[in-house]
Amino acid sequence: MIRVVLAEDQAMVRGALATLLGLEADIEVVGEAATGEEAVAVVRETKPDIALLDIEMPVMDGITAAAEIARTTPGCRVMILTTFGRPGYLRRAMEAGAVAFMVKDSPARELAAAIRRVRAGERLIDPALAAAALSAGPNPLSPRERDVLSAAADGSTIGDIALRLHLSEGTVRNYLSTAIQKTHTRNRMEAVQRAQSQGWL
Amino acid sequence: MIRVVLAEDQAMVRGALATLLGLEADIEVVGEAATGEEAVAVVRETKPDIALLDIEMPVMDGITAAAEIARTTPGCRVMILTTFGRPGYLRRAMEAGAVAFMVKDSPARELAAAIRRVRAGERLIDPALAAAALSAGPNPLSPRERDVLSAAADGSTIGDIALRLHLSEGTVRNYLSTAIQKTHTRNRMEAVQRAQSQGWL
């Protein structure tokens, strides 16, 4: 019996996936979670063979949760199942100790197969995604540039960001300027979008 | 037997939901689709009792598909199942002839129940969402303002938008300015975000 914990914030999707996995003779869903924090707690309690984590979750994202689980429950193998195959996500997931990375638009039947292969010791990554992640190179933004760009993502003005991060307006402008150059874009908004689509934030 | 067609672009979610519904004794998934166009075609072929549509789909979105289905296959009742409970989505879905609107973070077990109630002739809408849609009021943007704001959503500069829409730059600036005022925001980016979160684009 392969014991699995499932973390995914959309209840209907979570329930459907749990049902799907429950139908497999050799798989048992021993816990569910709607946030990264919950996932960490449930994994710690139930000590499953596998934790299947979504990335986009409130409170704590799946990648952070993956790192936490790898630290606190090393016997548990972490798989990432996400909507967006962003190169930066893949890279960070791997660094966080995940052993598999799959996107939600692969066929549903592959999920159980993937779980079995991971339990057998394989690591699995969508090959196209792996290529994209490698060719895209690492995140070019410095930590502070990330902060500023993230703060700019909701349409805040420079003054807002400066206030929120306790910086001078000029400094914020400078960081944004270098972020725009490093992302090869023409303005703040393009920079934000590109950084998000690459999983750099 | 309630015959259902399911449209959802993420294959894994679609498969899981189909399996979930297939387990119900009185429900049969007679067709699946990954885009709005496919959904319309499949519904026309299979004449199901119910079409369950996601909104965010490539090629043709679920709301447009709903309108199309209501036109071409009037015997089929359309239900919307979406990630985002945006007021504007709800409003447009209703105008397109949908009889139910549910969000993916309600529990999975409710889905089958909802389908049965819709087949029995009920219309169902998340009450909290209905309240939000009513209190939010209708879309304040004129068609052209929507065009311009949509074109601005990817970070394009004014020049780009003017070129793409065959407008003068001044005109684009004016539309954006009025859009910013109508959305009660401070700049283009906030206007785009607000319009998107309200489902006005």
Place this chain on the structure above:
DNA sequence: CGGGCCGTCTGACAAATGTCATCCCGAAGG
């Protein structure tokens, strides 16, 4: 028929944004 409203355009102006040069400090690395 006269208002409105929408779409389109122009010109002018103020404010915000993006760029650049230059500076200081501390940490890391040869």
Place this chain on the structure above:
DNA sequence: CCTTCGGGATGACATTTGTCAGACGGCCCG
């Protein structure tokens, strides 16, 4: 020890953006 790099700041500058007033035609509605 010197260099490089990241974080932080300043001031000047050009460009872009947002606002406003005004103008014109088309269309619908009272």
